[in-house]
Amino acid sequence: xxxxxxxxxxxxxxxxxxxxxxxxxxxxxxxxxxxxxxxxxxxxxxxxxxxxxxxxxxxxxxxxxxxxxxxxxxxxxxxxxxxxxxxxxxxxxxxxxxxxxxxxxxxxxxxxxxxxxxxxxxxxx
Amino acid sequence: xxxxxxxxxxxxxxxxxxxxxxxxxxxxxxxxxxxxxxxxxxxxxxxxxxxxxxxxxxxxxxxxxxxxxxxxxxxxxxxxxxxxxxxxxxxxxxxxxxxxxxxxxxxxxxxxxxxxxxxxxxxxxxxxxxxxxxxxxxxxxxxxxxxxxxxxxxxxxxxxxxxxxxxxxxxxxxxxxxxxxxxxxxxxxxxxxxxxxxxxxxxxxxxxxxxxxxxxxxxxxxxxxxxxxxxxxxxxxxxxxxxxxxxxxxxxxxxxxxxxxxxxxxxxxxxxxxxxxxxxxxxxxxxxxxxxxxxxxxxxxxxxxxxxxxxxxxxxxxxxxxxxxxxxxxxxxxxxxxxxxxxxxxxxxxxxxxxxxxxxxxxxxxxxxxxxxxxxxxxxxxxxxxxxxxxxxxxxxxxxxxxxxxxxxxxxxxxxxxxxxxxxxxxxxxxxxxxxxxxxxxxxxxxxxxxxxxxxxxxxxxxxxxxxxxxxxxxxxxxxxxxxxxxxxxxxxxxxxxxxxxxxxxxxxxxxxxxxxxxxxxxxxxxxxxxxxxxxxxxxxxxxxxxxxxxxxxxxxxxxxxxxxxxxxxxxxxxxxxxxxxxxxxxxxxxxxxxxxxxxxxxxxxxxxxxxxxxxxxxxxxxxxxxxxxxxxxxxxxxxxxxxxxxxxxxxxxxxxxxxxxxxxxxxxxxxxxxxxxxxxxxxxxxxxxxxxxxxxxxxxxxxxxxxxxxxxxxxxxxxxxxxxxxxxxxxxxxxxxxxxxxxxxxxxxxxxxxxxx
Numbered sequence: 116x117x118x119x120x121x122x123x124x125x126x127x128x129x130x131x132x133x134x135x136x137x138x139x140x141x142x143x144x145x146x147x148x149x150x151x152x153x154x155x156x157x158x159x160x161x162x163x164x165x166x167x168x169x170x171x172x173x174x175x176x177x178x179x180x181x182x183x184x185x186x187x188x189x190x191x192x193x194x195x196x197x198x199x200x201x202x203x204x205x206x207x208x209x210x211x212x213x214x215x216x217x218x219x220x221x222x223x224x225x226x227x228x229x230x231x232x233x234x235x236x237x238x239x240x
Numbered sequence: 241x242x243x244x245x246x247x248x249x250x251x252x253x254x255x256x257x258x259x260x261x262x263x264x265x266x267x268x269x270x271x272x273x274x275x276x277x278x279x280x281x282x283x284x285x286x287x288x289x290x291x292x293x294x295x296x297x298x299x300x301x302x303x304x305x306x307x308x309x310x311x312x313x314x315x316x317x318x319x320x321x322x323x324x325x326x327x328x329x330x331x332x333x334x335x336x337x338x339x340x341x342x343x344x345x346x347x348x349x350x351x352x353x354x355x356x357x358x359x360x361x362x363x364x365x366x367x368x369x370x371x372x373x374x375x376x377x378x379x380x381x382x383x384x385x386x387x388x389x390x391x392x393x394x395x396x397x398x399x400x401x402x403x404x405x406x407x408x409x410x411x412x413x414x415x416x417x418x419x420x421x422x423x424x425x426x427x428x429x430x431x432x433x434x435x436x437x438x439x440x441x442x443x444x445x446x447x448x449x450x451x452x453x454x455x456x457x458x459x460x461x462x463x464x465x466x467x468x469x470x471x472x473x474x475x476x477x478x479x480x481x482x483x484x485x486x487x488x489x490x491x492x493x494x495x496x497x498x499x500x501x502x503x504x505x506x507x508x509x510x511x512x513x514x515x516x517x518x519x520x521x522x523x524x525x526x527x528x529x530x531x532x533x534x535x536x537x538x539x540x541x542x543x544x545x546x547x548x549x550x551x552x553x554x555x556x557x558x559x560x561x562x563x564x565x566x567x568x569x570x571x572x573x574x575x576x577x578x579x580x581x582x583x584x585x586x587x588x589x590x591x592x593x594x595x596x597x598x599x600x601x602x603x604x605x606x607x608x609x610x611x612x613x614x615x616x617x618x619x620x621x622x623x624x625x626x627x628x629x630x631x632x633x634x635x636x637x638x639x640x641x642x643x644x645x646x647x648x649x650x651x652x653x654x655x656x657x658x659x660x661x662x663x664x665x666x667x668x669x670x671x672x673x674x675x676x677x678x679x680x681x682x683x684x685x686x687x688x689x690x691x692x693x694x695x696x697x698x699x700x701x702x703x704x705x706x707x708x709x710x711x712x713x714x715x716x717x718x719x720x721x722x723x724x725x726x727x728x729x730x731x732x733x734x735x736x737x738x739x740x741x742x743x744x745x746x747x748x749x750x751x752x753x754x755x756x757x758x759x760x761x762x763x764x765x766x767x768x769x770x771x772x773x774x775x776x777x778x779x780x781x782x783x784x785x786x787x788x789x790x791x792x793x794x795x796x797x798x799x800x801x802x803x804x805x806x807x808x809x810x811x812x813x814x815x816x817x818x819x820x821x822x823x824x825x826x827x828x829x830x831x832x833x834x835x836x837x838x839x840x841x842x843x844x845x846x847x848x849x850x851x852x853x854x855x856x857x858x859x860x861x862x863x864x865x866x867x868x869x870x871x872x873x874x875x876x877x878x879x880x881x882x883x884x885x886x887x888x889x890x891x892x893x894x895x896x897x898x899x900x901x902x903x904x905x906x907x908x909x910x911x912x913x914x915x916x917x918x919x920x921x922x923x924x925x926x927x928x929x930x931x932x933x934x935x936x937x938x939x940x941x942x943x944x945x946x947x948x949x950x951x952x953x954x955x956x957x958x959x960x961x962x963x964x965x966x967x968x969x970x971x972x973x974x975x976x977x978x979x980x981x982x983x984x985x986x987x988x989x990x991x992x993x994x995x996x997x998x
Binding site for chain 2: 129131132134135136138139142143173174175198200201203220221222223224225
């Protein structure tokens with residue numbers, strides 16, 4: 116993994132999940148930034164867009180699905196991995212419609228997550 | 241000339257004549273007002289109690305005796321029993337004022353003495369109207385610190401002390417192995433002042449015990465709770481003014497009921513309660529109050545100014561114990577502290593029957609002279625026996641048809657008789673000898689001892705109602721209710737104990753089933769509620785699990801590299817431990833709610849319950865875009881209750897609020913939950929939503945079972961909540977809020993004023 120480091124953004128309103136995911140992803144040589152809310156993340160887009168976005172589904176204020184729909188509407192093509200804490204029926208389909216490249220229910224194993232990130236970032240390259 | 245001491249009360253037949261005499265004399269006084277001018281000196285006693293209360297006479301009699309002993313002067317004593325306990329409130333006072341005022345105007349008192357708090361308080365309030373410029377004394381009145389009465393400086397008198405620690409010390413002497421200490425008190429602000437006083441007194445000793453506050457409960461709940469205490473508990477009773485439903489109660493009557501229902505000995509330092517069923521306490525002697533206040537009275541009549549006499553005088557306390565209660569509980573007299581006054585002693589056979597024994601000896605000597613008389617008596621007795629036999633046959637027939645068994649025991653010989661049906665209820669054959677062992681042996685092994693104890697109380701006092709299980713070989717266990725009474729001869733000597741056994745198995749099992757169903761439904765409702773929340777709860781659990789997995793796999797990967805950063809690994813492991821604990825707490829909360837079982841009372845902080853409930857529902861609320869305003873008053877007093885049940889109520893109310901807002905615009909979905917320490921000793925929890933509120937036609941039916949406004953609702957939530965809160969002595973109400981939506985208010989009695997910082 117000596118390629119240039121891709122930037123992965125993680126949005127989750129749960130601080131410990133944020134921290135743990137950031138640790139895991141950065142062990143594999145990705146550059147990681149975390150955000151506690153959708154608003155914070157959108158703010159950061161002014162500076163840099165990530166190669167891959169990992170987003171929780173249920174959050175206070177704005178949800179992961181709403182964020183995807185917003186990104187889709189403004190024509191952004193950031194590959195997005197949705198990481199819900201539990202899956203209600205039909206939710207996966209709605210996320211796919213909104214352009215999610217993966218839908219992984221927590222707790223998610225390392226290999227699945229890395230595969231998804233790799234697929235997302237390589238597609239973009 | 242010496243006139244008899246006048247009285248308005250006594251219970252003996254003799255005093256009936258006396259009363260007539262008094263009426264005649266007062267009639268005479270009406271006709272000749274001139275008597276009032278140059279008559280004897282007059283003292284009016286105002287006793288706040290009811291004339292029939294055991295303690296009411298004691299002070300009055302001691303007062304009169306002391307007066308007689310110390311003064312040869314012609315003093316008339318009038319006693320009025322104001323009955324304030326039974327008729328509280330201004331109406332009764334309004335009647336008393338002209339009544340007493342009229343009496344005082346007709347025969348002007350030289351001195352008025354109030355006995356008991358009620359009378360003192362009445363006299364202080366109305367002194368100006370009914371007795372201006374007449375000296376006043378008081379006794380048997382609590383000091384200002386316990387139960388504030390503003391007694392002016394110029395009124396001397398005797399105050400009662402309440403020695404809680406001394407009373408508990410007495411209980412400890414009698415029950416050195418007791419582990420549970422129950423504190424019984426009422427619900428009003430005045431009750432709480434008493435409780436506070438007691439707790440202050442008991443504080444250093446409380447640590448030793450598993451303390452059970454039975455405070456501010458509904459009356460029937462209180463009686464049920466005391467009946468379920470461990471046998472070796474100590475019960476400390478305060479005078480109860482208001483019960484958990486806000487109904488006013490008479491302390492002495494409560495003491496009788498509590499002592500009767502209690503499964504453990506009851507103690508109290510309140511002297512007026514002695515004789516009504518409590519074992520005793522370290523307390524004032526009401527008689528001493530009577531004689532001491534008589535000394536004061538004589539000094540005032542001799543011309544001393546009231547202001548020269550001491551104020552708020554206290555008398556030495558005594559351990560006072562009811563001998564009958566020692567016997568009831570099997571407590572040993574030898575354990576009593578030295579100098580304990582033993583009241584209500586049962587006289588020995590010689591003391592009670594001495595004259596009869598002498599008389600029988602004389603009768604024996606004169607036997608020959610009365611042979612004829614005896615023969616006559618025998619014939620009469622045979623006739624009586626025959627008619628008794630007939631009536632017994634009739635009764636036995638009636639009893640068997642209603643499934644009731646009769647029995648009778650002759651006290652002198654111990655011989656037993658029972659109806660055939662009664663025998664068959666206990667599996668005793670018609671021709672088999674009838675013994676107590678045969679009866680007792682039929683009882684369920686766990687109930688045998690209790691039945692034996694129940695019988696022990698038979699001889700002197702008559703038997704209370706009780707229920708026991710009977711297990712006959714080869715038959716299912718049945719419940720029998722037992723009742724008995726003592727039959728005495730004309731001199732009041734007990735001759736026989738007789739009673740009934742009735743089979744109440746059907747009622748018992750219906751009761752048990754209803755209780756079980758109630759528990760079962762409540763449990764199912766909790767399961768259903770959590771089922772509805774399952775998505776949210778899964779979220780609460782998945783988050784820590786996700787963090788744990790990501791952390792662990794990050795650590796694994798780090799360790800597989802050649803260079804280890806030990807510090808990072810340590811941090812990761814710490815985080816894993818924290819997250820595991822977090823997941824554990826979610827599971828703990830769930831288990832607490834899903835727990836099945838009987839009502840268990842503990843001391844609880846309502847704020848903690850709310851926090852725990854909101855933590856479980858956090859994700860669900862987030863999903864539904866509901867903002868939560870939490871305003872919990874810190875340092876709330878603790879309440880006594882079942883945490884599972886109360887949390888179920890909170891869960892239900894929050895879920896109702898959530899559902900009420902499902903069609904409310906997202907921006908205004910707001911759930912407010914707050915607590916406060918309300919007047920009258922209640923902790924209140926308010927849960928408000930911004931839904932459509934309650935329609936007027938719904939209001940009446942809200943708490944009825946199976947009433948629902950939800951499409952898929954069962955309509956049991958609120959009715960169960962209401963049942964739970966009522967069984968905690970509280971109230972649940974639901975009303976429309978001022979600015980739209982509905983507010984549910986849960987009011988729970990919080991007896992203790994000390995707060996918990998957590």
